[in-house]
Amino acid sequence: MTVEQRDEAIGSAANGASAPRNTRPMTGDEYIESIRDGREVFIYGDRVADVTTHPAFRNSVRMTARLYDALHDPDRQSVLTAPTDTGSSGFTHPFFRTPHTSADLFADRDAIAEWAKMTYGWMGRSPDYKAAFLGTLGANADFYEPFAGNARRWYTESQEKVLYWNHAII
Structure with missing residues (x-):
């Protein structure tokens, strides 16, 4: 599947179309690989070559990988996972879905x-x-008009992969 086909499928599901996609969160190994992407990280004025192995970051990276792996652990799935609400047949971390009850x-x-x-x-x-x-x-994609489609797409992709979003205040 090309990136364009994937984005179209995600967009279709986010807009209410059903698609027989089987989705799942990343595993720990997939998470680690996802952050080996050439990002520019500096510590004490020095560029970090690989955040996954640098002493300042490696333990947090490994712990986060364990969290992703736990989503695939049969002993923890009853607490840590729930079906997606994106039109896929996959699963996600419950907090990544809009609660209704x-x-x-x-x-x-x-x-x-x-x-x-x-x-x-x-x-x-x-x-x-x-x-x-x-x-x-x-839940409130229309609030983001004229970017409601983008909001739905990010909701879908974030939920299906359990993307790790964050921010820094400087």
Whole structure:
């Protein structure tokens, strides 16, 4: 599948069309590979060649990879995963979906708590950190007009891959 075909499929699902796609979050190895992309990171004035192996970042990278791997662990899937609401037949972290019921909110809470337990509370900015914002992209896409299609597309892609969004305040 080309990038254009993938983007079209994601856009179709985000706009309500059903598509027989089987989607899933990244694994830990896929997450690690995704950040070996030539990004420019500097620490103390020196460029970091590979954030996945640099002493300042490698432990956080490995812990985040464990979080992604936990989504594929059969012993944790009942707490850490839920079906997507994007028209695919895949699964996601519950907090990456827009909640519609109190049961959804409890599932979100339990999944967040499970990841927090895995990190002993030391990963305050884990992949679920920005998921609440991402839920608004699906629930309130029209708010973002004239970019509602983009909002739905990012909601779909973020949910299906459990993308790790973050920000820095400088």
